[in-house]
Amino acid sequence: MTKIEFWQGNTACAEGALAAGCQFFAGYPITPSTEVAEHIAAKLPKRNGVFVQMEDEIASMAAIIGASWTGARAMTSTSGPGFSLMMENIGFAAMTETPCVIVNVQRGGPSTGQPTMAAQGDMMQCRFGSHGDYSIIALAPATVQEMYELTAKSFNLADQYRVPVFLMADEIVGHMRERITLPDKIEQVPRRELEKGVLPFHPNENLIPGFATFGKGHGVHVTGLTHDERGYPCTTNPNVHAHLVKRLVDKIENARTAIADYDVINPDAEKVFVSYGAPVRTVQQVLHDRNTEDIGFLRLRTIWPFAEDALKKFKNVREFLVPELNMGQIAREIERHVNVPVISLPKLGGDLHLPEELEAALVVNR
Amino acid sequence: MRHEIRFSGFGGQGIILSAVILGRAAVMYDNKFAVQTQVYGPEARGGASMSALIIDDDPILFPKVTNPDIFMIMSQEGFEKYGANAPESAVMVLDSSLVHSRPKCTYYEIPATQEAKQTLGRDIVANIVMLGALITATKIVGEPALEKAILDSVPKGTEALNTKAMKKGIELAAQSGSKNP
Numbered sequence: 001m002t003k004i005e006f007w008q009g010n011t012a013c014a015e016g017a018l019a020a021g022c023q024f025f026a027g028y029p030i031t032p033s034t035e036v037a038e039h040i041a042a043k044l045p046k047r048n049g050v051f052v053q054m055e056d057e058i059a060s061m062a063a064i065i066g067a068s069w070t071g072a073r074a075m076t077s078t079s080g081p082g083f084s085l086m087m088e089n090i091g092f093a094a095m096t097e098t099p100c101v102i103v104n105v106q107r108g109g110p111s112t113g114q115p116t117m118a119a120q121g122d123m124m125q126c127r128f129g130s131h132g133d134y135s136i137i138a139l140a141p142a143t144v145q146e147m148y149e150l151t152a153k154s155f156n157l158a159d160q161y162r163v164p165v166f167l168m169a170d171e172i173v174g175h176m177r178e179r180i181t182l183p184d185k186i187e188q189v190p191r192r193e194l195e196k197g198v199l200p201f202h203p204n205e206n207l208i209p210g211f212a213t214f215g216k217g218h219g220v221h222v223t224g225l226t227h228d229e230r231g232y233p234c235t236t237n238p239n240v241h242a243h244l245v246k247r248l249v250d251k252i253e254n255a256r257t258a259i260a261d262y263d264v265i266n267p268d269a270e271k272v273f274v275s276y277g278a279p280v281r282t283v284q285q286v287l288h289d290r291n292t293e294d295i296g297f298l299r300l301r302t303i304w305p306f307a308e309d310a311l312k313k314f315k316n317v318r319e320f321l322v323p324e325l326n327m328g329q330i331a332r333e334i335e336r337h338v339n340v341p342v343i344s345l346p347k348l349g350g351d352l353h354l355p356e357e358l359e360a361a362l363v364v365n366r
Numbered sequence: 367m368r369h370e371i372r373f374s375g376f377g378g379q380g381i382i383l384s385a386v387i388l389g390r391a392a393v394m395y396d397n398k399f400a401v402q403t404q405v406y407g408p409e410a411r412g413g414a415s416m417s418a419l420i421i422d423d424d425p426i427l428f429p430k431v432t433n434p435d436i437f438m439i440m441s442q443e444g445f446e447k448y449g450a451n452a453p454e455s456a457v458m459v460l461d462s463s464l465v466h467s468r469p470k471c472t473y474y475e476i477p478a479t480q481e482a483k484q485t486l487g488r489d490i491v492a493n494i495v496m497l498g499a500l501i502t503a504t505k506i507v508g509e510p511a512l513e514k515a516i517l518d519s520v521p522k523g524t525e526a527l528n529t530k531a532m533k534k535g536i537e538l539a540a541q542s543g544s545k546n547p
């Protein structure tokens with residue numbers, strides 16, 4: 001029996017996490033993400049899970065990494081200022097290949113910026129915010145339904161690829177209430193346990209090592225220092241470092257097609273919108289109101305690794321138009337992959353693009 | 367058909383809860399689509415509070431209210447900030463015990479706060495009186511749907527009071543009828 005609810009996006013995110021079997025949440029409340037923590041705090045202890053309100057976001061990130069090594073599905077949620085504090089330990093999670101889910105309900109930045117207003121200004125920060133080379137996975141929901149589904153999916157991707165997964169929401173999607181149809185069941189893809197006799201950081205053919213869960217009898221050393229396949233620090237051998245970092249990047253980038261989640265609408269169009277998160281809703285309204293097939297739309301749910309092949313589905317494209325609640329972060333990424341003009345349509349201040357603003361962008365002759 | 371509803375009053379009247387209840391009624395009990403949004407700011411604490419709701423038979427794409435056609439106004443400041451420029455084609459339900467201005471559109475004068483205090487004994491249910499009046503004026507959701515959504519949303523022990531408040535609003539709107547500028 002499917003069930004209909006009228007939920008806030010942040011509630012749907014929390015419920016999606018619970019449906020995916022989240023057992024540990026550590027966080028520090030911050031607008032506009034607080035309702036995620038609030039809802040999980042009320043529900044998780046009743047399911048034998050653990051909720052901890054930490055002293056700050058640095059500790060929150062550290063706590064979910066620790067919980068994950070005990071085998072638990074672990075998550076935190078935050079917004080811009082907290083996200084900046086998490087960066088150091090996000091690098092630690094990437095280096096130690098710790099599955100974890102980080103929800104960022106984005107607000108206006110930089111710094112404390114606009115706590116109650118929407119933005120998508122952290123899209124590059126989630127990709128490159130910690131030092132050194134690594135890759136991560138990031139998803140962007142545009143509906144309350146997707147707040148639920150993509151949160152649940154984030155846990156599967158984190159366990160499958162042993163990587164921090166980011167749910168990059170925004171204040172609009174986080175705070176609005178709308179209709180959601182709850183699926184009967186959320187499929188859980190389990191983390192692959194390390195086999196006996198295999199070194200704890202020895203990868204399989206997909207470049208992903210089995211997980212040496214604490215307390216399961218594996219001897220394992222976990223460090224942010226460059227390590228060999230035993231997990232022991234090995235910081236001066238150039239080959240070990242190059243090999244490890246290349247694997248951390250390749251295990252995600254090689255799986256780009258498998259991780260990609262997007263819709264291609266009107267692939268024969270010459271003008272094509274590309275968007276993710278709340279601005280998707282404006283593009284959908286424009287396409288609906290025009291009721292023609294002359295405008296294309298690439299609607300992204302996976303942002304990182306970037307689904308560059310999706311851009312090639314538009315064979316006749318003459319220009320890509322990219323409405324974002326930032327100054328063109330993903331527009332610039334698209335520019336790198338195509339040979340046609342990429343028109344950035346930035347909107348700052350917290351409001352969503354109006355349909356007429358995007359219609360106006362369509363009629364400009366360039 | 368898409369309807370955009372603007373709710374305004376002052377912090378503490380249950381302006382946001384009103385929008386949530388009406389959205390819940392539409393989605394959960396009338397099988398429609400709805401999106402509810404609100405202003406999160408310092409003005410919500412004592413100043414003019416605002417919430418918005420879209421109700422449609424089809425999925426809602428653009429989620430923000432830009433051209434409201436239905437207004438529920440519960441304070442003079444809320445009227446001035448969010449209701450004064452209502453288009454002539456709109457319908458407004460206003461709490462006539464608190465709003466002294468009148469709009470350029472069709473309106474219903476509902477002394478919700480006064481009735482809630484004097485007849486029902488608790489001014490806290492004024493917003494529920496207004497919701498009863500609103501569905502009578504607009505037929506935006508059915509009465510059974512609204513009643514169920516109210517009962518889902520109010521504290522235990524207050525069910526009878528809230529149902530009474532809703533029925534009072536329905537009665538007041540039916541009695542007063544609509545007025546034109």
